Amino acid sequence: MSKKKRREDGAAxxxxxxxxxxxxxxxxKVTGTARYIDDLVFDDMLYGATVRSTIPAGRIVAxxxxxxxxWSGFTWVxxxxxxxxxxxxVAMIAEDQPFLAVDRxxxxxxxIALLAHADRARLAEGLAHVRVRYxxxxxxxxxxxxxxxxxxxxxxxxxxxxxxxxxxxxxxxxTYRTGAQEQLYIECNxxxxxxxAAEPDDGGITVHGSMQCPYxxxxxxxxxxxxxxxxxxVVQTTTGGGFGGKEEYPSVLAGHAVLLxxxxxxxxxxxxxxHEDLVATTKRHPSIxxxxxxxxxxxxxxxxxxxxxxDGGAYVTLxxxxxxxxxxHATGPYRAEAVRIRGRVMMTNTPPNGAFRGFxxxxxxxxxxxxxxxxxxxxxxxPIALRKQNLFRTGDITATGQTLKDSVAAHEVLERxxxxxxxxxxxxxKKKRAHNNGDGHDGDGHDGDRRLRGTGVxxxxxxxxxxxxxxxxxxxxxxxxxxxxxxxxxxxxxxxGQGTRTMHAQIVxxxxxxxxxxxxxxxPDTARxxxxxxxxxxxxxxxxxxxxxxxxEKLRAELGDYDDEKSFRKRARWLLxxxxxxxxxxxxxxxxxxxxxxxxxxxxxxxxYAWGCNVADVEIDPVTYQARCTQFTAAIDIGKAIxxxxxxxxxxxxxxxxxxxxxxxxxVMREGKMQNASLTNYIIPTTLDTPPINVEIxxxxxxxxxxxxxxxxxxxxxxPAAAIVNAIRAATGKRLDAIPxxxxxxxKALADETSR
Amino acid sequence: xKKAKTKTNAKAQASAKAQANTKAHAKxxxxxxxxPKITLRLNGKKAAVAAPPMKRxxxxxxxxxxxxxxxxxxxxxECGACxxxxxxAAVNSCLVxxxxxxxxxxxxxxxxxxxxxxxxxxxHRLQRAFLEHGAAQxxxxxxxxxxxxxALPKRATLDEIRAGLAGNLCRCTGYMKIYDAxxxxxxxxxx
Numbered sequence: 028m029s030k031k032k033r034r035e036d037g038a039a040x041x042x043x044x045x046x047x048x049x050x051x052x053x054x055x056k057v058t059g060t061a062r063y064i065d066d067l068v069f070d071d072m073l074y075g076a077t078v079r080s081t082i083p084a085g086r087i088v089a090x091x092x093x094x095x096x097x098w099s100g101f102t103w104v105x106x107x108x109x110x111x112x113x114x115x116x117v118a119m120i121a122e123d124q125p126f127l128a129v130d131r132x133x134x135x136x137x138x139i140a141l142l143a144h145a146d147r148a149r150l151a152e153g154l155a156h157v158r159v160r161y162x163x164x165x166x167x168x169x170x171x172x173x174x175x176x177x178x179x180x181x182x183x184x185x186x187x188x189x190x191x192x193x194x195x196x197x198x199x200x201x202t203y204r205t206g207a208q209e210q211l212y213i214e215c216n217x218x219x220x221x222x223x224a225a226e227p228d229d230g231g232i233t234v235h236g237s238m239q240c241p242y243x244x245x246x247x248x249x250x251x252x253x254x255x256x257x258x259x260x261v262v263q264t265t266t267g268g269g270f271g272g273k274e275e276y277p278s279v280l281a282g283h284a285v286l287l288x289x290x291x292x293x294x295x296x297x298x299x300x301x302h303e304d305l306v307a308t309t310k311r312h313p314s315i316x317x318x319x320x321x322x323x324x325x326x327x328x329x330x331x332x333x334x335x336x337x338d339g340g341a342y343v344t345l346x347x348x349x350x351x352x353x354x355x356h357a358t359g360p361y362r363a364e365a366v367r368i369r370g371r372v373m374m375t376n377t378p379p380n381g382a383f384r385g386f387x388x389x390x391x392x393x394x395x396x397x398x399x400x401x402x403x404x405x406x407x408x409x410p411i412a413l414r415k416q417n418l419f420r421t422g423d424i425t426a427t428g429q430t431l432k433d434s435v436a437a438h439e440v441l442e443r444x445x446x447x448x449x450x451x452x453x454x455x456x457k458k459k460r461a462h463n464n465g466d467g468h469d470g471d472g473h474d475g476d477r478r479l480r481g482t483g484v485x486x487x488x489x490x491x492x493x494x495x496x497x498x499x500x501x502x503x504x505x506x507x508x509x510x511x512x513x514x515x516x517x518x519x520x521x522x523x524g525q526g527t528r529t530m531h532a533q534i535v536x537x538x539x540x541x542x543x544x545x546x547x548x549x550x551p552d553t554a555r556x557x558x559x560x561x562x563x564x565x566x567x568x569x570x571x572x573x574x575x576x577x578x579x580e581k582l583r584a585e586l587g588d589y590d591d592e593k594s595f596r597k598r599a600r601w602l603l604x605x606x607x608x609x610x611x612x613x614x615x616x617x618x619x620x621x622x623x624x625x626x627x628x629x630x631x632x633x634x635x636y637a638w639g640c641n642v643a644d645v646e647i648d649p650v651t652y653q654a655r656c657t658q659f660t661a662a663i664d665i666g667k668a669i670x671x672x673x674x675x676x677x678x679x680x681x682x683x684x685x686x687x688x689x690x691x692x693x694x695v696m697r698e699g700k701m702q703n704a705s706l707t708n709y710i711i712p713t714t715l716d717t718p719p720i721n722v723e724i725x726x727x728x729x730x731x732x733x734x735x736x737x738x739x740x741x742x743x744x745x746x747p748a749a750a751i752v753n754a755i756r757a758a759t760g761k762r763l764d765a766i767p768x769x770x771x772x773x774x775k776a777l778a779d780e781t782s783r
Numbered sequence: 784x785k786k787a788k789t790k791t792n793a794k795a796q797a798s799a800k801a802q803a804n805t806k807a808h809a810k811x812x813x814x815x816x817x818x819p820k821i822t823l824r825l826n827g828k829k830a831a832v833a834a835p836p837m838k839r840x841x842x843x844x845x846x847x848x849x850x851x852x853x854x855x856x857x858x859x860x861e862c863g864a865c866x867x868x869x870x871x872a873a874v875n876s877c878l879v880x881x882x883x884x885x886x887x888x889x890x891x892x893x894x895x896x897x898x899x900x901x902x903x904x905x906x907h908r909l910q911r912a913f914l915e916h917g918a919a920q921x922x923x924x925x926x927x928x929x930x931x932x933x934a935l936p937k938r939a940t941l942d943e944i945r946a947g948l949a950g951n952l953c954r955c956t957g958y959m960k961i962y963d964a965x966x967x968x969x970x971x972x973x974x
Contacts, residue, residue, distance in 0.1 A: 042944055054906070054914070057906065057925055059850075059893055063854065213854075267854070268920075268955055672960070675960070679956060679957030680955045681956055706952070707861055711954065714946075715949045
């Protein structure tokens with residue numbers, strides 16, 4: 028059989044891709060034998076703790092250690108311990124954030140000094156005997172009135188002002204707000220730093236830890252220590268959830284642990300407790316978005332004018348790229364003749380906000396979709412008809428001037444979601460109806476049933492991979508090493524629960540034509556695996572998976588023709604005997620027709636987009652004003668589900684995080700500090716808060732992704748918040764322009780005579 | 784550094800755990816005078832541990848008994864990651880003093896699979912259902928979730944499953960796959 032023939036057959040009948048193979052690291056996880064960072068104890072290990080600021084802004088006058096306290100056995104580190112060639116900056120986009128404050132603090136809980144001790148109880152006592160004296164300075168706590176801009180971008184297409192000036196144009200405006208959100212991985216941030224990279228006394232450093240991006244940590248550690256790349260080794264341990272919260276923060280924490288380990292000459296473990304994790308680490312950026320839309324009388328969108336602001340917190344961190352993704356997605360999946368988007372990140376004296384699943388797009392698309400329902404209300408149009416009329420189709424042009432050529436499924440996901448949702452609540456489906464109580468009528472009816480009920484819809488899209496030229500700059504590398512009976516994946520993309528190892532192994536097994544269980548994955552250890560880029564931005568399947576697929580294609584060519592597993596093994600052993608080791612490492616290749624300009628913000632912002640539609644049923648208790656989601660449907664186009672159960676899991680999990688953000692998750696800040704920093708009063712959805720989530724996977728293949736796959740991780744969180752406030756409007760006739768939709772906000776909206 | 788070099792593979796991690804145990808034992812010796820022995824049944828076997836009476840059961844399990852399958856998520860009884868069974872009832876081991884389990888039957892995730900083997904065939908049916916349905920993603924809530932599910936009544940309906948798992952937070956799955964796995968397990972139990 029010729030290679031070409033076999034490939035055609037393969038495309039028709041996939042043996043591994045599209046099947047629910049056994050999760051690569053599943054057995055360890057269900058038996059409790061998977062080792063997370065807090066499960067590891069090294070020889071002669073110390074525990075580390077952080078002295079943090081207790082004011083939002085001010086000058087540090089003195090850092091005092093109680094002279095009456097017995098400091099023996101303690102290691103102390105402050106900014107004086109960071110000496111050239113090391114630099115006291117967390118290496119990210121801007122170099123404005125210190126690892127340890129020098130003479131000023133710019134937010135609450137800012138790290139000032141570090142302590143380590145072998146005994147944790149003693150360590151806590153030591154921490155209580157450190158006193159920082161400050162001269163407080165005025166703090167900016169509200170980003171809506173803040174004046175310092177950390178980053179500004181503008182997107183322009185067409186002449187917006189001319190369209191708004193046209194006679195007969197209807198203009199509708201609205202302002203929308205979203206609150207901060209905590210990633211709330213159940214495993215807190217944690218690392219262990221150990222002297223030595225390859226040998227204990229080689230002057231290098233090794234960090235084991237819970238993280239998404241080992242090579243980000245390497246870069247940060249090279250900067251703070253001044254060590255060359257080969258002396259810094261970072262190993263990801265089994266990671267108990269990330270959601271963006273372990274994208275950039277582990278660089279800070281690893282830097283701290285390394286400073287203590289280098290000074291003490293011993294391994295140092297730093298694992299945050301929940302309270303510290305909540306007050307000190309990054310959150311989703313709060314946002315305020317103003318929309319001005321020009322419409323024709325029939326409801327066609329003519330021009331979109333958006334002003335978008337995010338609360339960056341005290342340092343730049345990743346805010347510029349969060350802003351970029353927020354701005355590019357700010358129109359929602361709708362076409363317009365002219366678009367103008369102004370985006371700004373404002374500086375406040377609050378802990379820096381950062382990466383969280385969706386990366387700005389959930390905020391800007393919440394505004395876009397809540398605004399669509401306002402438009403429908405003001406024009407007296409059906410919200411679904413209004414959407415259908417304006418949704419992107421193949422050939423339409425986005426805000427950045429990108430022509431959508433391939434895999435555009437906005438209409439399809441809308442149809443599929445509506446159809447599925449109707450099936451879930453159809454009156455004759457009595458069993459479902461009785462359980463879900465979601466058809467707008469009495470389900471159990473035992474309480475006199477005065478609850479208000481409504482259904483809302485939201486449309487959204489999400490670009491896969493880094494924005495603009497990001498993937499070209501990353502130049503990610505990944506590959507394969509031949510083993511005696513299969514291959515080992517060499518990739519630094521991390522398994523953080525989403526199924527990276529399983530999905531990558533499937534892509535490679537399918538491409539090589541070998542069984543899934545012949546593919547193993549090397550530990551994500553920067554001493555062993557190439558830099559395949561950060562595990563973020565819905566890029567791990569579409570972008571890194573494609574690199575691995577190309578590596579597998581190349582390896583297959585090197586192995587020569589083989590027909591089955593047996594002849595593969597024969598060839599593999601022969602090649603290994605011949606060459607010793609056989610490794611194929613491939614680098615990212617830009618699909619030929621993608622063009623982007625960072626200067627003008629024009630071009631193909633993303634290689635491909637995932638498309639989504641949510642339908643939510645909500646009921647509101649007329650006495651307590653508590654809103655509850657009772658039935659939820661998500662139809663998401665991801666190109667191809669490499670592993671349908673894992674893909675559904677991503678959609679269900681992301682959806683519930685979106686529902687939590689919409690209804691429950693409220694970060695309460697006072698004097699720049701989170702006041703509800705515990706799971707007792709920062710509420711994430713429990714089983715009882717979770718509606719049935721019905722998932723429709725739509726497969727509109729993208730030619731540039733492995734087996735047609737696009738990104739799946741983030742898209743599902745872009746829609747739920749808008750679907751829920753739109754359902755609240757349907758139930759009450761009142762608009763809610765801010766989330767979370769707490770009972771207080773709903774009560775206020777119901778009392779507002781002007782709202783509709 | 785040989786130790787550092789091998790730390791990442793499973794064997795080295797097991798050795799790290801073994802070190803944890805020896806260290807814990809060493810610590811135990813120095814405190815033995817003050818810490819009375821607590822005897823209990825642990826995963827079906829008799830066990831004794833010298834731990835301060837008020838030490839959290841979670842810490843005694845993880846540090847003194849080397850059973851790190853039980854996880855800490857919040858330390859205040861909200862997340863359920865530390866759920867274990869005490870005389871068949873699901874409890875948050877971060878809220879239980881070690882002395883409270885003296886004479887009790889304590890079950891942790893380590894007691895589920897037969898023969899402590901890492902092969903799917905030896906797994907408990909509930910563990911297999913979790914694998915099959917994708918109920919474990921990052922896995923940090925899984926041991927606690929498994930314990931809470933074991934405490935459910937055999938005839939639990941979906942609503943009873945939801946109520947029974949309401950003390951166990953999962954941030955990854957949206958719970959749907961967990962219901963699927965638990966329902967399959969309970970269906971099998973009913974047969």
